Amino acid sequence: MTGRGGAPPGAFGPRRLLAALPAALRKLGPRHMARNPVMFVVWTGAALTTVLALASPGFFAVAVAAWLWCTVLFANLAEAVAEGRGRAQAAALRRAKHETVARRLVPDGDGREEEVPGVRLRVGDLVVVEAGQTVPGDGEVVEGIASVDESAITGESAPVIRESGGDRSAATGGTRVLSDRIVVRITAKPGDSFLDRMIALVEGATRQKTPNEVALSILLAALTTVFLLAVTALQPAAAYSGGPQSVIVLVALLVCLIPTTIGALLSAIGIAGMDRLVRHNVLAVSGRAVEAAGDVDTLLLDKTGTITLGNRQATEFVPVPGVSEAELADAAQLASLADETPEGRSIVVLAKERHGLRAREEGQVTGAAFVPFSARTRMSGVDLDDGRMVRKGAAAAVITWVRETGGASLTEIGPLVDAISASGGTPLVVAACAPGQPARVLGVVRLKDIIKAGIRKRFAELRRMGIRTVMITGDNPATAAAIAHEAGVDHFLAEATPEDKMRLIRQEQADGRLVAMTGDGTNDAPALALADVGVAMNAGTNAAKEAGNMVDLDSNPTKLIEIVEIGKQLLITRGALTTFSLANDVAKYFAIIPAMFTGLHPGLRHLNVMGLHSPESAVLSAVVFNALVIVALIPLALRGVAYRPAGASRLLRRNLALYGVGGLITPFAGIKLIDLLISPLPGLGG
Numbered sequence: 001m002t003g004r005g006g007a008p009p010g011a012f013g014p015r016r017l018l019a020a021l022p023a024a025l026r027k028l029g030p031r032h033m034a035r036n037p038v039m040f041v042v043w044t045g046a047a048l049t050t051v052l053a054l055a056s057p058g059f060f061a062v063a064v065a066a067w068l069w070c071t072v073l074f075a076n077l078a079e080a081v082a083e084g085r086g087r088a089q090a091a092a093l094r095r096a097k098h099e100t101v102a103r104r105l106v107p108d109g110d111g112r113e114e115e116v117p118g119v120r121l122r123v124g125d126l127v128v129v130e131a132g133q134t135v136p137g138d139g140e141v142v143e144g145i146a147s148v149d150e151s152a153i154t155g156e157s158a159p160v161i162r163e164s165g166g167d168r169s170a171a172t173g174g175t176r177v178l179s180d181r182i183v184v185r186i187t188a189k190p191g192d193s194f195l196d197r198m199i200a201l202v203e204g205a206t207r208q209k210t211p212n213e214v215a216l217s218i219l220l221a222a223l224t225t226v227f228l229l230a231v232t233a234l235q236p237a238a239a240y241s242g243g244p245q246s247v248i249v250l251v252a253l254l255v256c257l258i259p260t261t262i263g264a265l266l267s268a269i270g271i272a273g274m275d276r277l278v279r280h281n282v283l284a285v286s287g288r289a290v291e292a293a294g295d296v297d298t299l300l301l302d303k304t305g306t307i308t309l310g311n312r313q314a315t316e317f318v319p320v321p322g323v324s325e326a327e328l329a330d331a332a333q334l335a336s337l338a339d340e341t342p343e344g345r346s347i348v349v350l351a352k353e354r355h356g357l358r359a360r361e362e363g364q365v366t367g368a369a370f371v372p373f374s375a376r377t378r379m380s381g382v383d384l385d386d387g388r389m390v391r392k393g394a395a396a397a398v399i400t401w402v403r404e405t406g407g408a409s410l411t412e413i414g415p416l417v418d419a420i421s422a423s424g425g426t427p428l429v430v431a432a433c434a435p436g437q438p439a440r441v442l443g444v445v446r447l448k449d450i451i452k453a454g455i456r457k458r459f460a461e462l463r464r465m466g467i468r469t470v471m472i473t474g475d476n477p478a479t480a481a482a483i484a485h486e487a488g489v490d491h492f493l494a495e496a497t498p499e500d501k502m503r504l505i506r507q508e509q510a511d512g513r514l515v516a517m518t519g520d521g522t523n524d525a526p527a528l529a530l531a532d533v534g535v536a537m538n539a540g541t542n543a544a545k546e547a548g549n550m551v552d553l554d555s556n557p558t559k560l561i562e563i564v565e566i567g568k569q570l571l572i573t574r575g576a577l578t579t580f581s582l583a584n585d586v587a588k589y590f591a592i593i594p595a596m597f598t599g600l601h602p603g604l605r606h607l608n609v610m611g612l613h614s615p616e617s618a619v620l621s622a623v624v625f626n627a628l629v630i631v632a633l634i635p636l637a638l639r640g641v642a643y644r645p646a647g648a649s650r651l652l653r654r655n656l657a658l659y660g661v662g663g664l665i666t667p668f669a670g671i672k673l674i675d676l677l678i679s680p681l682p683g684l685g686g
């Protein structure tokens, strides 16, 4: 993991609070306050007591009004501190966004270039980027291969390969080409780039409440209404028994009873969760996805580029008996001339290395109709003018094609394909036919791909968290089995089309499971969109990045472990602080009600078990405590409750005990302490 800049988690002190103060003050406007019903009630109460304190000034009235404003301010402070971290990251990202001049290819200008400002680029423009230059906008590499420094975006200094054709074709505006030359087709409008979206995200500008948050807000608003009615109903009762309470006391009581702690911290908890993801180099488009991640049951991963490194290279030509290796290499190269996938290019290179076959220019293969590779056909090749045809691809696909031309399937091919598959390689069967003749199989090309390091241990960790892993691949079952075994995934699905991937997700969801999907390819995009949590690899295609609801800048398929932990931590933190807040309010009720009424009925004196100084000091102490609790819990809200992999119900019980009991006890101690401190002050009766 390469943590992004900014303060380390847990670093939280008076300096950060102070830095967030201006933003917290700006949030005091009614427009912002109205978005949070609980705090809006406090805000209204603060305004009301201020008016009353101005009308008949007195220490008690002024002190209550001042502390009610503090309560509101502390809530805003929590949110502002949480947002502050994102702002620092956004500033760092903005530095990557500088003016670039793009070298745009003039349409039909035969390679002629013109210089245009990066901001004037349009979707569909072709731009040339060479070593030392900055990619002027988001796009797809359509020609060439280059090593690119993406550290401006990922924070990772090791260069990455960007190339046309395959699943590593996305080029991101603001990154720098280190070597070679690529042509990029622009796919995003200036101002709507990945970098722009990242900045908006870490700034929290696009943050929306999640369904869970909305539900909790409604519950808190309902509780607030109930207490509002209860406190209002108190007045006739108090009046009946001979001493109506002052409006200031009633407002103070109301604020102490409504769930201000969680009301104040709710939004900070959500922002901090997203922020923790950014720190792990994951960008989440929605808080909803982060929450869903906390409950994921099944993780689907695609194989090539996700579990493996993804640069499947041709390493060997294995001809069938009676065919020379040179003949096979020649056919394989012919079938790959226009194949812009990494696999296709590596075949051309291998044929040249092994057999000195010069890569024929496309133009020299006269009148050829190229058959591009697609994930559905699992095959590519060429039809020549003179009637010759060559195909290469997955064994099943090519053998079907051979049969369609009237050719016989060759039994010798079986063992060759099986041997390559069993070792985890991908076999590409090559077949060709002379004009008017049935096709015949020539042999197999071995594609080798390497499993990413350390992945086995990580899958074991996912298993401990109770998450089932399923690898889905377009590759054949034997290769899939070998890779699945080596990587240590629980299950696999081979020869999967994009539709199969979606069917599997729908099936899991229909069985009531939450599904996460990690992928990089264009063919993964529909599945990424359908999954509850869709994590696209940053190294992958733009289509994948747009379809998912998270992007992992490190392109690490096991990042889901951290994502799940952060999601669980978010849910647990919110639950723990809600429990604490409600328990706290109940305790406050029993702490201050007796003290409030002892003035009326000396007979109630024995109920004042806490021995608070006076009704006024009891009420003020409770208000002060209520406000200070918010500040005291800001670090916990931002850092999150500690999470250890354990059964969900055990965690829940533990937290209920800890935060419920804690919430019940602290007000008694806290209010008593504050009462002792303030009772010598004049103007508090007694």
Ligand SMILES: Nc1ncnc2c1ncn2[C@@H]1O[C@H](COP(=O)(O)OP(=O)(O)OP(=O)(O)O)[C@@H](O)[C@H]1O
Residues within 6 Å of the ligand: 302, 303, 304, 305, 339, 341, 343, 344, 373, 374, 375, 376, 378, 379, 380, 392, 393, 394, 395, 426, 427, 428, 472, 473, 474, 475, 476, 521, 523
């Ligand atoms: N350029 C190509 N030309 C011909 N056949 C290919 C080419 N690339 C891959 N194939 C064949 O098509 C199959 C499916 O490839 P595809 O890229 O869809 O899936 P995959 O990358 O193997 O799986 P995953 O979904 O895990 O990325 C491969 O297993 C291989 O047999």
Ligand SMILES: [K+]
Residues within 6 Å of the ligand: 255, 256, 257, 258, 259, 260, 261, 585, 626
């Ligand atoms: K409260």
Ligand SMILES: [Mg+2]
Residues within 6 Å of the ligand: 167, 302, 303, 304, 305, 520, 521
């Ligand atoms: Mg793939």
